[in-house]
Amino acid sequence: MKPVIAVVGRPNVGKSTLFNRMTKTRDAIVADFSGLTRDRHYGDGRLGDREFIVVDTGGFEPDSTTGIVKEMAKQTRQAVAEADAVVFVVDVRAGLSAQDHDISRYLRSVNKRVFLAVNKAEGMSESPLLGEFYELGMGEPHPISAAHGQGIRSLLDAVLADFDFGDEDELADDVEDKPIRLAVAGRPNVGKSTLINTWLGEERLVAFDMPGTTRDAITVPFERHGQKFQLIDTAGLRRKGKVFEAIEKFSVVKTLQAIADANVVLLLLDATQGVSEQDAHIAGYVLESGRAVVLAVNKWDAIDDYQRETLERSIAQRLAFLKFAPVLRISAIRRQGLGPVWQSIADAHASAFRKMSTPVLTRLLHEAVEAQAPKRAGAFRPKLRYAHQGGMNPPVIVIHGNSLEHVSSVYKRYLEGRFREHFKLTGTPLRIEMKSSQ
Numbered sequence: 490m491k492p493v494i495a496v497v498g499r500p501n502v503g504k505s506t507l508f509n510r511m512t513k514t515r516d517a518i519v520a521d522f523s524g525l526t527r528d529r530h531y532g533d534g535r536l537g538d539r540e541f542i543v544v545d546t547g548g549f550e551p552d553s554t555t556g557i558v559k560e561m562a563k564q565t566r567q568a569v570a571e572a573d574a575v576v577f578v579v580d581v582r583a584g585l586s587a588q589d590h591d592i593s594r595y596l597r598s599v600n601k602r603v604f605l606a607v608n609k610a611e612g613m614s615e616s617p618l619l620g621e622f623y624e625l626g627m628g629e630p631h632p633i634s635a636a637h638g639q640g641i642r643s644l645l646d647a648v649l650a651d652f653d654f655g656d657e658d659e660l661a662d663d664v665e666d667k668p669i670r671l672a673v674a675g676r677p678n679v680g681k682s683t684l685i686n687t688w689l690g691e692e693r694l695v696a697f698d699m700p701g702t703t704r705d706a707i708t709v710p711f712e713r714h715g716q717k718f719q720l721i722d723t724a725g726l727r728r729k730g731k732v733f734e735a736i737e738k739f740s741v742v743k744t745l746q747a748i749a750d751a752n753v754v755l756l757l758l759d760a761t762q763g764v765s766e767q768d769a770h771i772a773g774y775v776l777e778s779g780r781a782v783v784l785a786v787n788k789w790d791a792i793d794d795y796q797r798e799t800l801e802r803s804i805a806q807r808l809a810f811l812k813f814a815p816v817l818r819i820s821a822i823r824r825q826g827l828g829p830v831w832q833s834i835a836d837a838h839a840s841a842f843r844k845m846s847t848p849v850l851t852r853l854l855h856e857a858v859e860a861q862a863p864k865r866a867g868a869f870r871p872k873l874r875y876a877h878q879g880g881m882n883p884p885v886i887v888i889h890g891n892s893l894e895h896v897s898s899v900y901k902r903y904l905e906g907r908f909r910e911h912f913k914l915t916g917t918p919l920r921i922e923m924k925s926s927q
C-alpha cells in the first residue's frame with residue numbers, strides 16, 4: 490500500500506507549493522480533459538518507482554474568524570491521524586512563531602514520524618538561520634525551497650526511507666490467475682455498504698486470512714463464476730468473526746488508498762442526488778490514479794423518468810473526462826442491474842491488462858498516420874516511427890519518433906481513439922507517451 494504523507498504547517502509557509510512539487514502530475518493527458526475538477530488536497534506522488542499519497546492540509550486554511558478554524562483543526566487532525574508520516578513545514582524567512590510551537594507540541598503528542606521542512610531556504614542550505622529550528626525538537630531540519638524545487642528529493646528520501654515498497658511486477662504473465670482487486674468508491678450514503686452487504690450475502694463468499702497486509706486495511710477475497718476477486722475496503726468493512734459487514738464510515742484517505750491499491754474501481758453515484766462536486770473529485774482522483782473504472786448509478790429505483798433524463802445529461806457533462814467508463818444503472822436495495830456490473834468489471838479489468846505487441850502497435854500507428862498525418866508545427870513535422878507497450882493498468886503506449894513534442898493533444902486523442910477501437914478497450918484510461926529521439 491502506498492504510504493500517506495500529510496503536509497502540515499501554519500498558513501503561508503508554502504504547504505501548497507510543496508504539495509504541488511510533490512505531486513507534479515505525471516500524466517499530461519489528464520490536463521487535456523476539460524471540466525475535470527481536481528481535488529487539490531490529495532495527490533499522487535512518486536520518487537523513482539516509489540509511490541505515495543500526499544495530503545495537503547493547507548486547503549483547509551481559515552480565511553475568517555468563523556467556525557472554519559475549528560473545522561480546519563479537525564480536518565488537519567484527521568489527516569495527521571491517517572497519515573504514515575508528517576512533513577511539518579516552517580518558513581525560514583519568517584522565523585519561528587508561536588503557532589509553529591503549538592503545532593510541534595501537537596505533533597509530538599500523536600506519535601508519528603515527523604520531518605521538519607524549513608521552506609523558502611533557496612540558496613541557504615548552510616545558513617546559520619537553520620539552527621533556530623532545532624528548538625522545535627522535531628529532529629534535524631531539512632532545508633528546502635518548494636518554489637525552486639531545492640532539497641525536495643532529499644526530504645522525500647528521508648521520509649520514504651522507512652517504508653517497504655514491494656516489487657510492482659505489473660507486467661507479469663499470470664494476470665488471469667490473479668484476483669481482480671476491486672474497490673467500491675463513492676461519497677457517503679451512495680449505497681456502498683448496501684451493495685457490498687448484498688454481494689457478501691448473495692455470493693456466500695468465503696473469507697480467509699490474507700497474510701502480509703502491512704496495515705489494518707481489510708481485503709475480502711471471494712470468487713464469482715470462477716473469477717477471483719479481492720474487495721478492498723472503502724466502506725469501513727468490519728470483521729465479525731469469520732464474516733465481514735460494511736459499516737458507515739467515510740474516510741477520504743482510505744478511499745484514496747483503496748483506489749490506489751485496486752485494479753478496478755466501481756464508482757457509485759446516487760441517482761437521487763445527481764453528480765456532486767465530491768463525486769467529481771473522487772472521479773478525478775480515479776482518473777489520475779490510472780485505475781480502470783466502472784460507473785454505477787445507484788438508487789435508480791428512486792427517481793422518475795424525467796429525473797433519469799436530467800441525470801444522464803449531467804453525468805455526460807460533469808464526468809466527461811471519464812467517458813471511457815461504462816455507466817450502469819442499478820438498485821442495490823432491489824438487487825437490480827447487478828449482473829452487468831460484474832461483466833463490466835471483468836471487461837474493464839481485461840482492458841486494463843490487455844497485451845499489445847510492438848508489431849501490432851507499430852502497424853496501427855502507421856495506419857493512423859497514413860489516414861491522417863500530424864500537423865506540421867513551424868519547421869517541424871513530427872515523425873512517428875514505432876510504438877511499444879510501456880505498462881498495464883493503465884495501459885501505456887509509448888510512441889517513438891522525432892519532433893514528437895509538436896504532436897498536438899487533439900492528435901494524441903485521435904491516436905488514442907484508434908488504439909482503443911482496435912484493442913476494444915473499455916473502462917480503462919489509456920496513456921500515450923511520446924519519446925523523441927531528437
Ligand code: GDP
Binds near residue numbers: 504505507609635637
Ligand atoms: P500555504 O498557505 O502554506 O499553502 O503556502 P503557499 O504554498 O500558498 O505559499 C505561501 C507563499 O510563499 C506564496 O507566496 C509562495 O509563492 C511563497 N513560497 C512558497 N514556497 C516558497 C519558497 O520556496 N521560497 C520562497 N521565497 N517563497 C515561497
Ligand code: GDP
Binds near residue numbers: 675678738788791
Ligand atoms: P454508504 O454510506 O455509501 O455505505 O451508503 P449506505 O449503503 O449506508 O446507503 C445509504 C442509504 O441509501 C441507506 O438508507 C440505504 O437504504 C439507501 N440505499 C442504498 N441503496 C439503495 C437503492 O438502491 N435504492 C434506494 N432507494 N435506496 C438505497
